[in-house]
Amino acid sequence: MPTLLRCHQGIGPAVTGTALVAKDNFSARYDLDRKAGVFSRPSHALAGQSYVGRILVLDQAKGGVATAWMLRDMAERGIVPLALIFNRVNPILAQGAAFAGVTMVDRFAGDVTDLIRTGDTLRVDPAAGSVEVLNRESGAVA
């Protein structure tokens, strides 16, 4: 049995993919080069790294309201994370994920940036409120 992490019921379809984890926050406008598909803010923990097709695991949503529109445009252009996982989001990311149909979950028992490691294979199920770490057996220490 893979390790199962419980979270609040989320938004968007169930997906399976690879985690990119950082103890940092997220704003599409502040942090991303949305053409190149990389984190562009020099002080971001993931600066220079591609987010396209990855399951981003970060601490909080921050900053402005633009992310609400931007996720849909990024999704239509195929330069979008596969899913977003946070400890806690603000309304903008919830609104943006709902508008774009991008998978997003938050509110875990514990710090999700500790529970998941970069490179983990995850199955995110927003309707069930769960994230499975497929490459780790249940009970494994994160």
Next chain:
Amino acid sequence: MRLTGEEQAMRAGEIGEPRRWAIEHQIAVGAFFDAADLVPVAQAHIMADTESLGEAGVRFLESLAAAPQAERRVRVPTLTDPRGLDVETYRRLGQSEAMRTLEARAIAALRAFGVLMTDTCINYQTIMPPVRGEHLAMGDTGVVIYSNSVFGARSNFEGGPSALAAALTGRTPRYGYHLDECRRATRRFRLTASPSDLSEWGALGGIVGRACGSYWEVPLIEGVAEILEGVPGSDALKHFGTALASYGSVALFHMPGITPEALGDSAEFADPAPPAEIIGRGDIDAFVASYGATGDKVDVVVFAAPQLSLVEMAAVADALDGRLVHAATTLLVATSPEIKHAADRMGLTARIESAGAIVAAGICFYQSYAGEMAEANGWRRLLTNSAKLVNIIGGYGYRPTLASLERCVDSAVAGRVV
């Protein structure tokens, strides 16, 4: 989520596709935040600049705007946040015809909904100040934090799609700052030094914002009235709030003796009052110094984010009087269309532009293809008195420096950071 008969009819598509889309979106967001129902709102305010809309967002607006008039008209007064460009200044700023075309499509769609094109992020100063207890759907973090904190109104951050949804249904999911229990302070700070100008009020907002770091934290800032022996003005609280929202994603603050919901004692806190975190002169100086670049060539000086009040416009005009901006530096001032008209009428625009500066209306710089402007104009070192702007603009490839209005103007004239 409890729905009224009318809300169920909207969901069933009986009142048209735009309202069906709107309420479905609101139910999805409301369920995510465990909202019990929807609450009627008095105003909506939509952030819909084309840089963030993109082609996908504009096509979405156009698709809803194609519905019959009775189905697409907004149900509450609905305002807009700044645009992606100003048709009077876009060529001088290196913005493209493609940007203008996309912007024109967005404006046509928004007008079809009956939206009032105010193009401002200072509507609380210039259009229709909120009222205590009023539920709103405000679409700019600076507008939300000012409305919640200074007026005691009630809004969450409503991104463009959600603000449009609120405009179409006349309501919004009741969660977050619509609820009493979310409005009590969770963090406590004590100010021991007086911010000397608007850039330092922004710095203070940045310091508190970094410490809070979450939408769900509500800081109480003590000592402000005592330190000032009075109260901060509207522009000071504007710069403080926008920076606090920008650095911390914070939507509500309290200041005892100043803001309407601050009781000034531990009864304010949801839990036992935490110890106060002290913010003094050294903290403010260190924050400003972290963006320092004395001696560097200045490519662009920006007064924006938030748009300037009429009082700030007058201050820029006074600082520029009889001087000329350096030939290798651009000085840009962004304000709302209403304030631009007033500044034109009072001769402020002429005084600013005769110094070689540009006054743009209805934009706010960072929402205006800042990355493309940097490329087109070869801009890198940016100087501003807005803490919010120095926080945002690094992601667009700029190297930002925070300074007082006077130091910004002196640097624009010298062509280097003085």
